[in-house]
Amino acid sequence: MNSSPTTYIYPFAAHESERELCLMEQRALFGHDAEGTAYLESPLRLAPNRSPYVQLRLDVLFAASSLAELGEIAATLELDGRTFKVRYLKSGQRLTYEGERGVERQIGARIRGIAEMRNPDITLGLLAREKDWVLGICHHAEPVWLAHKAKPHNYSTGLTTVVARALVNIALPRPEGKRGIDPCCGMGNVLIEALSMGVDIVGRDINPLAIRGARSNLRHFGFQENRVQIGDLNELEGAYDAAIVDLPYNLCSVLSVSERQRMLESVRRIAPRAVIVSTEPLEQEIADAGLSITDHCTVSKGNFVRLVWEVQREM
Template sequence: MLMTHTLNKEHHPTDLLYTYACHESEQALCHLELQRLLGISIPPEQAYLRSSRLIDPSRSPFIKLRLEVLAENKEFLGLLADIDSLALQVPQDCTFKVVYIKEGVPYSYDEQRKLERRAGERITGTAKMKDPDITYGLMQLENTWVLGVVRYAEPIWLQHKNKPYNYSTGLSSRMARAIVNVAAPEGDAVSIIDPCCGMGNVLIEALSMGIAIRGNDLNPLAIRGARVNLQYYGYDSRLVTLGDMNDLTGHADRAVLDLPYNLCSVLSMEEQLGMLRSLGRLADEAVIISTEPLEEQLNMSGWKIQHHLQVTKGTFIRDIWLCEH
């Protein structure tokens, strides 16, 4: 059997490995995001995940690459024989290389290069170490060896880090992207509303993933900043409106609510309950973010907590709840 590899985007593999990394302060958020995106539980202390669910690795700020498995064997020599059987052939106008994925069983630098050469010798085509057209990934898992095609993640969220306008205490683009994925793992199949959108960080991350979203805020300065930020990245500034979220109408599949906070004013219990009840009219599922405990208010306003986690940044703590109404 001759297998020719191209960069065909219509190809839909079903045996996939994802590698990821996160700081310990974001680990709970990272694990929930990946659980929602990939539909699997996340083993602790393991830097790779196996799933049949195909997602763009660039969706997550934590995923490093996706490996589309072509061959698997319990022994390395058996894997080499399987590669021979596949008769992998790279198109004449393309180049390739083989890399050892370090999130697997660790090997020294020299050992990794030796493993890469032995696998690469079985592939017909022009090898190129720098910027090849196709990268094959070689990896030893706990009880097996795999070879597959690598798709690297692009840190799209980094492009949104230096917006024209930002709150010093606002969600980072990295956290905003993860929260959008927790709220809407289905991607463009669902719609989102962000009724307290601030400078639009959540809006920009959702829009960059093709997800339909609209925003609102009570603060005219925030709306002005959000509109400038949206236009800066080429999005429609009319997606944000000025007003009280309690007066909003319509319904979305999901909501993201980052409850307003600053050093000068604190929302009363009555105000929090009003906002949470209004949120229940706007969406049936939501990710709700707060800098103070909210369990009582969520229960009183009809929200059922599915997951709760905390993200820390120094002494600043955010509570994040995934809820259904």
């Protein structure tokens, strides 16, 4: 290509029950959300499969006020013998099926190269924004988290792979050189998503059965099972950059207010920032533990509602 992108566009999709979590993840990763549109623009270049809600990354090459002008610019592309196809991205202004195919043909006809519809070397994404048209290179996401659903062991009320992956991104949006911990790791859902993204993380749980299940799950996906050890959050030592804490909530793990308070105080002790998940409102308890809430959302699954808080240690 004869132009280098300086802007990236991330089309995304989320079920209504996870819309708030999707936007919260965007605020953590990009510093702002895309409320009101189905795509987010940013100068940050992230792997397209980083977020479970992102469908692809569009590396912007050109923008023009009209489709005709964009076609003239597209005629200057140098593909160096590579095959291509043009794909209209539905995340922008909506067109009819015939309209989408028409604008694809209009731009594709201006590009000097070999069109290949089935298996092109390059897919060029065409996006209609509110006031202009954009053409760029598509890098599609590989939804690795879908494969992680087939774990040997799981809790029926455990975090889904999508939610777990989003929580990791909220807790550690810039994970390079940082270390995370899931001190109530259960069967390791958060750990697996974090490790699949190259995040340095360890897991602890007070329940030996959970530890055995988590180790089996890690081993199943090719991760080191020694990243999980038995341990009580309230007795953990060491310091971590971020913690992801899904507080126990099933009938066998009913926590008293004093127990929750002690756990939240332990979170503050081991990490300056954390993502906390609970089925009960904890705003006052979070404040009493010396943590301040920087963002929050709710995630629902039928009648089962989780509350999610991004917190940081008060100085």
